[in-house]
Amino acid sequence: METFTVEAVVLKTDDFGDANRVVTLFTKEYGKLEANAYGCRRSRSPLSGAMQMFNHISAQITRGTKVDTIRDADILNFYDALTKDLERLAYASLLFEIVNRMTFPRQQELETFELLTKSLPVLSTRNPKIAALIGACQFMETSGVQLNFSRCVHCRKEIVGDAAISLLDGGAVCLDCIDAAQDTRPYPEALRKTFETMLGFNWRNDIKLTFNTRQLNAAENFFIEYVQSILGTGLKSVQFIRDFIN
Numbered sequence: 129m130e131t132f133t134v135e136a137v138v139l140k141t142d143d144f145g146d147a148n149r150v151v152t153l154f155t156k157e158y159g160k161l162e163a164n165a166y167g168c169r170r171s172r173s174p175l176s177g178a179m180q181m182f183n184h185i186s187a188q189i190t191r192g193t194k195v196d197t198i199r200d201a202d203i204l205n206f207y208d209a210l211t212k213d214l215e216r217l218a219y220a221s222l223l224f225e226i227v228n229r230m231t232f233p234r235q236q237e238l239e240t241f242e243l244l245t246k247s248l249p250v251l252s253t254r255n256p257k258i259a260a261l262i263g264a265c266q267f268m269e270t271s272g273v274q275l276n277f278s279r280c281v282h283c284r285k286e287i288v289g290d291a292a293i294s295l296l297d298g299g300a301v302c303l304d305c306i307d308a309a310q311d312t313r314p315y316p317e318a319l320r321k322t323f324e325t326m327l328g329f330n331w332r333n334d335i336k337l338t339f340n341t342r343q344l345n346a347a348e349n350f351f352i353e354y355v356q357s358i359l360g361t362g363l364k365s366v367q368f369i370r371d372f373i374n
Contacts, residue, residue: 130191131199134158137244138183139228143169151179151198152228153187154244159235160228163189163196178203182210182220184245205245209252218373219260220251222365226264226355229363230271239270246331258337258344264351265326273358275299277323282308291315295354318343319350 136153139160143149147169153161168175178185178201187201210220227240247263268274276299279286285302292301293315300320301309322343329335339347352366 131188132157132191133186133188134161135186135204136161136184137241137248138179138181138185139224139244141179141181147173149179153185154227154231154241156238156241157236159237159240160231160233161189161196162233163198165198165201168198175201177206180211181224182207182248184248205248207248207252210248213256215373216251216256218365218369219256220248222363222369223247223251223260223263223267225363225365227267229359230267230273230355237270240267243267243270243331250331250337255337257348258339261344261347261351262326262329262337264355265323265347266329268351268355269327275354277320277327280305287315287320289317291317291320295357316343319346322347 134153134155134157136155138151139154140152141149147167149165149168151163151165153163155161165175165179167173168179170176175198178187179198183203184205185201185203188199190197190199210216224244227244231237231240243263243266247259250259275293275295279300280291280302281294281297281299282301282305287300287302291303292306292309292312293299294301294309294312296310300315301312306312318340322339325339326347352363356362356366
């Protein structure tokens, strides 16, 4: 059977049996992969430390007829702050759940892999809510389902000042086209600038992550509603945030 090595981020884990896990990896080489890590929940297992959410790892995987198996793994980067702080855990989980739910297995998506690896240290050290929303905004852009935030989806005119926005029509709607749009809602200039700043954020910079609280909350509610409308179902991490964070 073929054995191959991947660089990956642990996107999701599910326990089964007494000591095993189904691990969802987002790999640099193949995109999203799912594999079994047998015995990894035993303290003496060589896989025990690596098979944790948010770890950046190198893993050896054996391809199986029905299911792949993780044979060995080394931790490249470990972000323990994400598991020790409830707010960081909640918002990192939100970003990772969005990526997991909106990607397909075995489709290489290098931009998404790089987004995850760049976002992890920022989620660990800076405002996790802002970092997660920036990550979601940029992921949606690369995934091809992002709304148009800066130009009217009807006349293509650049949005200036306050406008409207429509999930059904695919983004911003200028005031001249509002009668032709479906299910519009207010789209204040400050919210548009928040989205534009998030899209343009460089993860390598040390620029202070500062946003108006009202617009940040509006951005969070907007993204959650939009993602859930695409999925047709709720996000588990959202309920966790609402129960324990907000």
